[in-house]
Amino acid sequence: MTTLTPSQASSLSAGVYAVLTPELLKAFYARYSNLFGAAPKVINADTGARLVNGESSFAICARGEKEYKNDAFFVFRGTTGTNYGADIITDLRIGVSVSAGNDLVHSGFYQTFRSMTAELGSFIAKHPDVTTVHCVGHSLGGAIATLAADWVNRTLGKKAKLYTFGAPRVGYGFKGFSNKLTAKLGNSNIHRVYHGNDPVTMIPVFPYSHVPNPGYGHYLPYAGVVINPKAHFIRNYVSSVGGASWEQLRRLPPLTLSTTNVKQWLKSSSPANLNDSSVWEKLNYALAYVAQAALATLQPVFVGTLTIADQLAMILQKGLTKGKEISGWVFHIIRRLMQMLGMKLLEKVEDLTTAVIRLVLNRIINKLAEDVRRAIRSLR
Numbered sequence: 001m002t003t004l005t006p007s008q009a010s011s012l013s014a015g016v017y018a019v020l021t022p023e024l025l026k027a028f029y030a031r032y033s034n035l036f037g038a039a040p041k042v043i044n045a046d047t048g049a050r051l052v053n054g055e056s057s058f059a060i061c062a063r064g065e066k067e068y069k070n071d072a073f074f075v076f077r078g079t080t081g082t083n084y085g086a087d088i089i090t091d092l093r094i095g096v097s098v099s100a101g102n103d104l105v106h107s108g109f110y111q112t113f114r115s116m117t118a119e120l121g122s123f124i125a126k127h128p129d130v131t132t133v134h135c136v137g138h139s140l141g142g143a144i145a146t147l148a149a150d151w152v153n154r155t156l157g158k159k160a161k162l163y164t165f166g167a168p169r170v171g172y173g174f175k176g177f178s179n180k181l182t183a184k185l186g187n188s189n190i191h192r193v194y195h196g197n198d199p200v201t202m203i204p205v206f207p208y209s210h211v212p213n214p215g216y217g218h219y220l221p222y223a224g225v226v227i228n229p230k231a232h233f234i235r236n237y238v239s240s241v242g243g244a245s246w247e248q249l250r251r252l253p254p255l256t257l258s259t260t261n262v263k264q265w266l267k268s269s270s271p272a273n274l275n276d277s278s279v280w281e282k283l284n285y286a287l288a289y290v291a292q293a294a295l296a297t298l299q300p301v302f303v304g305t306l307t308i309a310d311q312l313a314m315i316l317q318k319g320l321t322k323g324k325e326i327s328g329w330v331f332h333i334i335r336r337l338m339q340m341l342g343m344k345l346l347e348k349v350e351d352l353t354t355a356v357i358r359l360v361l362n363r364i365i366n367k368l369a370e371d372v373r374r375a376i377r378s379l380r
Contacts, residue, residue, distance in 0.1 A: 002067045004134055006218075006241035006249055008035070009163035009191065013138040014234045016060055016075045028060065035073065037065035041123055059116060059144070061123040063130070071132045072124060074148050078139025078166075078234070079376045096172050100151045101184075103177035106143070106170050106208060113147040120148065124156055132159040138234045139200055139376075142167025142192075146211060149190075150181050162211070163191045165237040166198045169208035174292060178213035191246060192217030195231035196253060197224065197277040199371035204308055205280070206287040207315075218246070219253040227275050229375035257285045266332035274340050274367055283364075286333050287312060293326045294319040309361040316361075317354050334360050 004012070012032065019028045019042065029040055040062035064071035095107030124130060133152045137145035142164030149160040162185060171177030182190060190212045194201040196219055201210075210217065220240040222231040230236060241249060255278050262285050265272075272279055295318060319330040331349045337360050338345055346352060 002071070003161060003189075003246070004035075004136070004163060006191070006193070006244055006246060007238075009134075009136055010138075010165055010193070010234070010238045010241050012073070012075050012136050013078075013141065013163075013165050014238050016077045016137075016141070017234070019060060019077075025060070029062070032062075034066070035064060035068055036062040037069070040073075041119075058112075059120075059141075061120065063127055064134075068134075070130060071134060072127060072130045073134045073136065074120060074145065074152075076135075076137035076141035076144040076148070078137060078141035099147065099177055100154045101177070101180060103180055104172035105147065105177050106168075106172070106204060109140070109143040109168075109170055110147060112140070113144045113151070116144075117151065120151075121156065124152075124158070130158060132161060134161045134163065136163045137167070138165040138237065139167065139232065143170050146170045146181070149185060150177070153181075153184050159189075160185055161189045161191075163193075165193045165234060166195065166200050166232050167192065167210075168200050168203045169210050171209050171211065171213070173207055173209075174288075178209040178211045182212040182215065187212045187215050190215070190217075193220060193237060193241065193249070194218070195220050195222035195228075195237070195240065197222060197226060197228045198231040199227050199229070199277075199368065199375050200232050202227075202277070202280045202368060203372055205312070205365065205368070206284045207291060207311070216253055218249040219251055220249070221254075225277050226273075227277050227371050229371070229378045232375040253281075255281055257281065259289060262286050262289070263329070263332070266329070266336050268336075269339075272336065272340050274364070279340070280368065283333070283337070286329065287315070290319045290326060290329050290333070291315045293329075294322045307362070307365075309358055309365050312361050313354055313358040316357050320349070320352065330357075337361075337364055340364075 015028055015031060019025050025042055029036055040060045042060055058077050060075045062073040064073060096104045097107040097110040099105045099110065135145040135149040145162060145164055147170060149162040152158050152160040192210060194217060222236060222240060262282050265282050266286060294315060316330045320327045327349050331352055334352060334357055335345055341363055
């Protein structure tokens with residue numbers, strides 16, 4: 001199996017944004033004629049959620065040629081600044097759905113993907129000799145590509161290779177979708193590229209997780225550690241990967257987290273800035289630690305009016321009942337977040353209520369959501 005280079009994958013992720021008419025589709029096809037065989041097909045997907053509805057050119061299917069002659073390509077478009085209303089709601093929609101492999105995944109992403117499966121399946125049915133499908137995408141397109149890779153492998157019985165740039169988290173739970181997809185495809189067939197300060201890659205927060213898991217993907221630095229909307233731009237991902245190989249891009253993120261150093265950070269009174277991307281990594285680690293210590297299994301309760309903040313509040317409230325060590329973690333998580341929000345700090349664990357936990361988590365998650373909206377609205 002031939003693997004796309006970082007340059008090829010990022011270029012495809014960028015190029016699909018321009019495909020809005022048949023003429024532009026022809027131009028896209030001509031640009032990548034070294035990869036594609038028969039003319040690609042545009043897939044239309046409903047990207048609406050709740051009361052906001054939108055429909056746009058969302059994906060391209062293409063048959064490979066030359067060294068890709070037994071391959072197909074699914075290239076998914078991400079969110080755009082010009083049509084951000086429907087897309088943002090899809091990005092930030094809270095809830096879980098059951099994936100092709102009976103695992104829990106982000107509902108908004110899954111419903112968008114499900115609206116394309118009939119046409120994706122029809123395309124592959126017309127090319128029965130295809131053995132491998134390359135699933136490629138940026139931003140929301142990366143989330144959809146992740147679900148597509150799982151579906152291609154489980155439902156169509158084809159090999160899948162996954163390439164994402166600046167994608168949000170998709171899988172729910174400790175060892176669910178993300179772990180199983182990593183095991184099915186193998187780490188070598190999953191290429192998650194992300195800038196450490198791209199806000200879109202930070203959502204949704206725990207209990208959602210990235211693929212590969214375990215694994216880090218390909219971390220790329222971009223203009224410091226402060227959360228930066230420009231870190232999400234696909235053109236900046238194209239620039240960051242340059243002409244490097246996947247092996248050259250493979251590196252650990254600069255922040256190595258452990259129970260010890262995260263606990264020290266939580267207890268510290270030193271200033272911390274919510275615009276520092278490392279804060280979100282530490283918070284995610286701390287939430288995962290408490291959840292795994294407090295709960296034998298993680299059951300989804302994302303129904304009705306419950307939000308991710310409600311879910312996390314329930315997890316942390318459960319942690320308060322699990323002895324001095326875990327309740328101490330919960331106390332220090334909330335206290336640290338209150339410090340960063342400029343709120344009056346609690347003095348003891350006994351002062352920590354579900355209402356306080358939910359209030360703090362809502363404010364934190366809303367802050368991150370606004371960073372994501374800003375990043376998407378500034379896309380051009």
